Each structure stands twice: as C-alpha cells, then as structure tokens.
Amino acid sequence: MNSLKTLSHIILTLVALTLIYGCGPHQGARMTKPTLEKNENLVYLDYALTSKIPNEVLEAEILESGRMRVYARFYNKQDKTAECQIKIKFKNDDGRIIDQTGWMPFLLPRRESTEFEHISLTSGVKDFTLLLRAAE
C-alpha cells in the first residue's frame, strides 16, 4: 500500500517537472566558434567522403555580368559509382547568402574524375561555399 502511494507520488512529481521544464521560453545557445560553412569554400557533410571522393580542383571567377562561376573537380576512388548530392551557396561581401541552389544530384562514376560547374543567378557575388554529401 505504502509502495503504491510512493509510486504514484513519484509519477505525479515527474509529470509536474516535465510540464514545468517542458513549457515556457528558454534562452538559446549561441555558437561559440564559427561553423565550417562560414570559413571554408568546400564542406563535406559526410566525413567518409573526404577520403573516398577527394577534391582535385576548386576555382571561382567573377564573370562580366557580376555573376560567379564555380568549377570543381572530384575523384571517386571507390570501385563503384558514388551517388552524392551537391549544393552551392553564393555570398556577398558581408558573408550573407544571396543565392543558393537546392541539393542537386551528383553522380561520380567509379575510379573517375567528375567535374561540377555552376553559375550564380545573382550578380554581386563575392564568395561561395560548396557542400557535398552522400545521397540518402
């Protein structure tokens, strides 16, 4: 009987605590160090890809129209086709993203170099970040 009473007290306390701490505003956690995306032009979202699909070339040029053309080349060291996705974010002087693509399919045949080239739709681009991940 006592143990049943104790158990119900514990359950009620847990429910009350969940309600108290689950509701209400909470202070957000701020980033203490910059993300890779902020500083790097090429970011692998999946660590395994860094050794399997190393980057050979990464170049960018500003065109006459003010748009940026980014060219990259990757080598697939594996013995099978690598199904990846690639995304590019174009930034202005302040580092703000002013144009970006969605995740685009990027297939790399086995033991081959594959090129990727993309031009921004917006002009005034000063920097970029290229992201690569394995397709789900």
Add this chain to the structure above:
Amino acid sequence: MKNSQQNNSQLYVGLLSIIFGTLLVLSGCVGTVSRVHKDDEPVKDVEASDVDMRAMAREMATAIIELEMIKNHDGPVVVAFPTINNRTLTVDFNSSNLQSMIRKQLIEHSNGKLQFLDMELSNLIFAERDAKRSGQKTSSKRADLPGADYFLKGEAHSSRKIASDGQMSASHRYFFRLTDAETGIIGWEKDYEFKKYGRRGMVYR
C-alpha cells in the same frame, strides 16, 4: 480498516489510470505526419522527382541567363515559352510546374532583360483587349502586343525497362531550345539527362 485500505488502493489505481490515459491520448494527438525539407525524398522511385525538376530548372535558367545572344540583345528579350511536350509516358509529369520554375528564376534574376509572354492567358487577353477597344470595358491604358523574339521550347522524354527481378530501369531526358522567332534558327539547346534503377513508380502499379 479494510474498507479504508480498499478505498486507498482504488484511489491510486484510478490516479494511475488517469495519468496513463492522458499520456495515451496525447501520443495519439501527435499524429504520424512530419514536415520534411523540400530536397529530401522520403519516397523514392524511378520517376523524375521534384529534386530532379528543381536541379534541372536551375541548370536551364543559369545557362540561358548568361547566353551572349541574350546579353547582347538590344533592350529586353521577349520570350514565348509554350507547354513542354510530355513524352514521358506518365501522367505524373507536371509541365506547367517545371515551366514556372524556369521562368520564375529567369524573371527574378535577369533584371528585366528577359520578359515572358503569358501564353496561358492569351485568349483571355485578346478578349479583354477586344472588349476595351469596342467600348464594352474601360481601360486605363492601351499598348501594342509585343511579338516574341525567341521561342523557348522544351520536351520531356522517358523510356523504361523492367528487370527480371521486377525492378525497373528508367532513362529520362529533358531538352530545351531557343529559336529565333523571326528566322527560325535554333540559337541554343541544352539537355538534362539521368537514369534511375529501382522501384517502379505509382503509375505502373
């Protein structure tokens, strides 16, 4: 004594039942639908997905916007963009959606250099103009209808093969061309090609 003990145990059982019942109801209220990012593909098959459509639209738009014949054209370039021919043998292909994706990016980023004729509303526009000119409707302005400088024409093709294990291989090719509306000369053409293998699409079930 026995009665009070019985009452107490009934109380606790009742309390636990209420708590358990509440949790059960709340878990039911959460539901089984979750919002996913537009680039995620929770359902995959061999057909062209919206990820493919978006990537294709982006590629076509970036290619067109940098064309010398567009940049060097005197003044805005007027483009007629008729319906994309569907030769994919599926009803899933949404021509107007793909057209809109390409057109929207070109209008948004060309700084007025590229202008599109609204071909879907052509008949309505002609009727409206006739009504205004015959005095049936008032109008705040009159303008000439611009002719197209270029036609942007697209076609979607797919072919499929069924493997012995029942899975399917599908090849997709989408191509677009810009044709001079005055001379009929094709000034630019580009394609977007991909192949998938796996589960067949819904239309084949």
